[in-house]
Amino acid sequence: MTSDLLAPLDLAFWNIESARHPMHLGALGVFAAHSPTAGAHAADLLAARAAAVPGLRMRIRDLWQPLAFGGAAREPDPDFDPLNHVRLHAPTDDFHAVAGHLMRRPLERGRPPWEAHVLPGADGVSFAVLFTFHHALADGLRALRLAAGLLDPVDLPERGPRPADPPRDLxxxxxxxxxxxxxxxxxxxxxxxxxxxxxxxxxxxxxxxxxxxxxxxxxxxxxxxxxxxxxxxxxxxxxxxxxxxxxxxxxxxxxxxxxxxxxxxxxxxxxxxxxxxxxxxxxxxxxxxxxxxxxxxxxxxxxxxxxxxxxxxxxxxxxxxxxxxxxxxxxxxxxxxxxxxxxxxxxxxxxxxxxxxxxxxxxxxxxSVPMPAIGLDLGGHRLTEVYPFAPLAPGQSLAVAISTYQGRVHxxxxxxxxxxxxxxxxxxxxxxxxxxxxxxxxx
Missing domain, CATH: 3.30.559 (Chloramphenicol Acetyltransferase)
Structure with missing residues (x-):
């Protein structure tokens, strides 16, 4: 896998970010749990599967050489470790309270800018996963496909036979x-x-x-x-x-x-x-x-x-x-x-x-964030709710994201x-x- 230059809009999102204004997308997925250990099992699955999803191994590196001065490129992280990205948290009875706290933290810029936080439910019958992806790594549709690569194998609809645009190599x-x-x-x-x-x-x-x-x-x-x-x-x-x-x-x-x-x-x-x-x-x-x-x-x-x-x-x-x-x-x-x-x-x-x-x-x-019409699972546990989260612009107090999944609007x-x-x-x-x-x- 070779490196490719960030497109201008990706570069803009990369540079807009500050410590007080993280520029990552998020999605809080709630799953039905078959046992109190379902959350821990889900965290193990996510870490094991992450290495097989090429897009999740890509970090963003700033460029300072001539003709690309001030730019940035995606490139494979030679030290990629899924355990740096998948976190298992203590049980909670309020998934949104924990998600809000986690959404305030910028993603670490020295490694692939994404995380998956597993939140076991205190009730033992549910758990949640908060996925976060930097906006320079993916837009909503791309983030969905990256996250889907970590869930149980499903046949997502293909987007057509046309080849992808070639990498923007310097x-x-x-x-x-x-x-x-x-x-x-x-x-x-x-x-x-x-x-x-x-x-x-x-x-x-x-x-x-x-x-x-x-x-x-x-x-x-x-x-x-x-x-x-x-x-x-x-x-x-x-x-x-x-x-x-x-x-x-x-x-x-x-x-x-x-x-x-x-x-x-x-x-x-x-x-x-x-x-x-x-x-x-x-x-x-x-x-x-x-x-x-x-x-x-x-x-x-x-x-x-x-x-x-x-x-x-x-x-x-x-x-x-x-x-x-x-x-x-x-x-x-x-x-x-x-x-x-x-x-x-x-x-x-x-x-x-x-x-x-x-x-x-x-x-x-x-x-609006698109979702597949089919039901999704993680370790055999059905995804029952999914709340997309958009980045909050500096100086603004509220952002709204919408997705439709399994007959319900979230x-x-x-x-x-x-x-x-x-x-x-x-x-x-x-x-x-x-x-x-x-x-x-x-x-």
């Missing part, structure tokens, strides 16, 4: 540069126009927006997690009544839950319309899955100030349809694409500033623990908002 890149110059110049002109489009759209996105102060905070370096579960059949009932997509309904539920949460904590929701960044995968539907990130995004106003739940769905549906018509390569949500045109050294020097600017770009992250919530001590209230608000929508649509 020597190959240099040799190919002269022949690529004409195309690069044409691309630069096109990209300049796209950058102007994105910049103007971002400026327009601030007009009429009124985010709540509850969604911004001075970073404390702390984390709290929580989750909420909905029945996918209920979501489909709402969608059939209101139109649009399942994703439109799930985003509107977030808007309604924010309204309930803000009103209950006394911050008020009148006129509040925060900007939600909704990431969009740019992977080819039937292409192979190379490492790293292939992401753009849509910027969508959340109609938190709208009192009517059905009008909230209509507003979200209209905004998302407008985004899809424009496509993921233009518009305010496509700022991530500009990373492709920033020199490596600028990524290194400007990473902290880019991280701090996130709150000027969007107010809350709402992302909302995974990550918050700054000091700014949002009542994250469980927001989780409850998600369930209450969905229940009200189901009741309204049943009339």
């Amino acid at each position: 020597l190959t890149e240099v040799r190919a540069l002269p022949g690529r110059l004409p195309g690069l110049l044409r691309g630069a002109v096109s990209d300049a126009g796209r950058a102007l489009d994105i910049g103007s759209a971002l400026a327009r996105s601030t007009l009429g927006m009124r985010p709540s102060s509850a969604l911004t905070s001075e970073p404390s370096g702390t984390r709290r997690t929580a989750g909420a579960v909905l029945d996918i059949d209920d979501v489909h009932r709402v969608r059939k009544t209101t139109g649009g997509t399942v994703n439109d309904v799930l985003i509107a539920v977030v808007a309604g839950a924010l309204r309930r949460w803000l009103d209950e904590r006394g911050d008020g929701s009148d006129g509040v319309a925060p900007r939600a960044l909704v990431p969009v995968s740019r992977r080819r539907p039937r292409g192979a899955q190379p490492p790293g990130n292939r992401l753009s995004g849509y910027l969508t106003p959340l109609p938190v100030g709208e009192a009517d739940p059905l009008r909230r769905i209509d507003t979200v549906r209209t905004a998302m349809a407008r985004n899809k018509d424009a496509g993921p390569d233009r518009g305010a949500g496509a700022v991530a694409l500009l990373a492709d045109h920033v020199p490596t050294l600028a990524h290194r020097l400007g990473g902290p500033l880019v991280g701090q600017a996130a709150r000027l770009w969007f107010d809350i992250l709402v992302t 909302y995974g919530l990550v918050a700054d623990a000091r700014a949002v001590p009542d994250l469980d209230v927001f989780a409850r608000a998600l369930r209450e908002e969905a229940a009200e929508l189901v009741e309204i649509c049943a009339k």
Whole structure:
């Protein structure tokens, strides 16, 4: 296995990170246990299987040689030891409390940036595994496939016969540069126009927006997690009544839950319309899955100030349809694409500033993480719940990730623990908002 250069967006995620702002994805999987020792057995299995998953052996090394100065590359770790990545913890009766504590710790940068924390349940009938992957190592889809490589063997759907993109080897890149110059110049002109489009759209996105102060905070370096579960059949009932997509309904539920949460904590929701960044995968539907990130995004106003739940769905549906018509390569949500045109050294020097600017770009992250339709197991123990966790941007207090698994929608919530001590209230608000929508649509 050879090394390959980090793509620009991966490099951006690598350099944005600081001790108080870890840039890893997470997923808390809850398993049904057949015995009190199931958690220990699961930890042994994870450690034994990790060595056979090539992507888990890859570390990220900073580069300082000419032509790659300030860049970084993935390369096999010659000292890879699975026991440095799989941890068995003491039994607990609160998986989310432990997960929140673990999510605050940056992954060690000198070795492959991933971990699997096994949390035995104090009840003896369940255990959980918190998987964490640095965003420079994988996006949500790639992280899912890496984690699936540690679970019991299953036949995941293939993405198609097309080969993966070749590694971005430094020597190959240099040799190919002269022949690529004409195309690069044409691309630069096109990209300049796209950058102007994105910049103007971002400026327009601030007009009429009124985010709540509850969604911004001075970073404390702390984390709290929580989750909420909905029945996918209920979501489909709402969608059939209101139109649009399942994703439109799930985003509107977030808007309604924010309204309930803000009103209950006394911050008020009148006129509040925060900007939600909704990431969009740019992977080819039937292409192979190379490492790293292939992401753009849509910027969508959340109609938190709208009192009517059905009008909230209509507003979200209209905004998302407008985004899809424009496509993921233009518009305010496509700022991530500009990373492709920033020199490596600028990524290194400007990473902290880019991280701090996130709150000027969007107010809350709402992302969907795909899950396979089949059931998953670890050591014969069935995965019953899975809560995805997104990185929390500097200066923001809350991030929302959503996955659908085995007929249920799981909302995974990550918050700054000091700014949002009542994250469980927001989780409850998600369930209450969905229940009200189901009741309204049943009339």
